[in-house]
Amino acid sequence: MIHLENVTKVYPTQKRPALDGVSIDVDKGEFVFLVGPSGSGKSTFLRLVLKEEKPTKGRVHVAGKDLARLSNWKVPHLRRRIGCVFQDFRLLPNKNVFENVAFALEVIGKPRRFIRKVVPEVVELVGLEGKATRMPGELSGGEQQRVAIARAFVNRPQILLADEPTGNIDPATSIGIMKVLDRINRTGTTVVMATHDAAIVDSMRKRVIELEEGQVVRDQTRGVYGQAY
Template sequence: MIHFDNVTKVYTNQNRPALDHVSVDVDKGEFVFLVGPSGSGKSTFLRLVLKEERPNSGAIHVAGKDLARLSNFKVPHLRRRIGCVFQDFRLLPNKNVYENVAFALEVIGKPRRFIRKVVPEVIELVGLEGKAHRMPDELSGGEQQRVAMARAFVNRPMILLADEPTGNIDPATSIGIMKVLDRINRTGTTVVMATHDAAIVDSMRKRVVELEDGKIVRDQSRGVYGQAY
């Protein structure tokens, strides 16, 4: 599903590469934690998958497409198959829960009948039934992140990228968020989650890829956050 082959990314005006000869394979339906200290290259990895950045060398394949050969014109179509969740939720403050989720479908031109059908379904999936008409500022951080996940998942993407989704949320609420991510993963969606949260990684027992200074230092199935001996 995601295939990195010897990928190096150096940002302009920086000497040290953000990713340094990284090769990794993520299969369809996998759940992968991307761990490592700040600046280790986690976010760069996610941005490369979205083709927001281009690698300096190496090849990236996402959903069977070679990103180097993907024209700019087709990048939006790639992104429609990838859902994204962020630490800061990125909801539209002047739209309610339903409208925030529906927005993702409206802007890719989905018919209204389809939107009316799938948005309530996905709001229920993330556990926000009955809150469709709340505004974002009336919701807790955990609930806002659920809205963001609903928006990321409403178009049934093949891949869900989560960049520290529990970063702004207390540990108790984080468990609920992880349950939703797990539920999404069980529908067959590949989930890649970048995180600092050791407790969550340890409790989930999923594949862990650890980055340090842009290099993969550990790739372990059913791993934990810290070094496993």
């Protein structure tokens, strides 16, 4: 599903590569934790998958597509197959829960009937039934992140990228978020989650890829966060 081959990424303003000869394979339906200290290359990895950045060297394949050969105008179609969740939720404060989730479908031109049918299902899947008309400001951090997850998942992407989704949330609420992500993973969606949260990684017992200074230092199925840091 995600395939990196000897990928090096050097940002123009920096000498040290953000990723340095990284090869990673993530299969369909996997749940992968991406761990490592800040600046180890986790975010760069996610940006490469979204084709927000181009690798300096090496190849990136996502969902069977060679991103180097994907023309710019097809990038939106790639992104429709990838859902994204961030630490800061990125909800629209002037839209309610339903509208925030529906927004993702509206802007890719889905018909209204379809939106009315699908959005409530996803809102329920993330555990927000009965809160569809709440505004983001009226929700707790954990609930806001659930809205963000619903929005990322509403178009049934093949891949869900989560960049420290529990970074702004207390540990108790984080467990709920992880349950939602796990539920999504069980529908066959590949989930890649970058995180600093050792407790979560240890409790989930999923595949762990550890990056350090742009290199893969560990790739363990059913791993733990580790002592490296």
